[in-house]
Amino acid sequence: MKALLKDIEEEILSAGGKRSRSRAAVMEQFFRTRNHTTVEELTRAVRTRFPRIGAVTVYRTLKLLARMGYATELDFGDGARRYESSLSSHHDHLVCTVCGAVIEFENKDIEKLQDLVTLRHGFRPAAHRLEIFGRCRKCAANGAEGRNE
Template identity: 45%
Template sequence: MSETIIERCAARGLRMTEQRRTVAAVLEQANDHPDVEILHARASAIDPRISLATVYRTVKLFEEAGILEKLEFGDGRARYEDAEREHHDHLIDLQSGAVIEFVDDEIEALQDRIAERLGYELKGHRLELYGIPRKRSRS
């Protein structure tokens, strides 16, 4: 991924206000899967004039333009990540809510084999695993 979120917004003809630029910059720096409230907290730390409503509208605009991907992990919170990030899957910790990104070559190959066996060429997928940490035995 070579272009920034702001560059992709410009390429899609989106009007970029200073507040939208701030939200885009916050998203660009995110290494997690923030929801709108977290994005608002981060953006308002940079520009206190940014309202929660502005962040909601900006995220919706970016999602509709294919710049952001909306993720829903069953906890009632929509989270977001850059739609052009490198492919990865997610493991969601049901106790803490942490979202762990991973790539597994065996899973990728298995999905390709399944699609081929069923007569399809795989063009994409989304894998979400849900779990709780295993208790470690005390030795």
């Protein structure tokens, strides 16, 4: 973790950037925080320790991490962009449209089939995103209605 932050800082340096306390604080909090966090959540979290850090810096830092490949932008259709660390192994999402729960899953076979598809189209994949929307076990049992029903 300590090492990770150092690596990122050095990558920024060698790309012509500079170190910054604010950015370091945001990055550390980001890799600490639960996954699928929004800018708003992360800003609040960072501010408990560094009250003067602005939301703009959080936006900028997350965008930077995404550009460098350390974070992934997500969209679960609720109007707020979410970010997750891209360091843990790749996974996709089951999103419950009733209670908002997000279940992560990993499926190598699906990935392999995706590679076949891209190959067939001469397409060079860089990233992908698979989200399945529906009702989680609990909400399906309750027979409750979802956001779009």
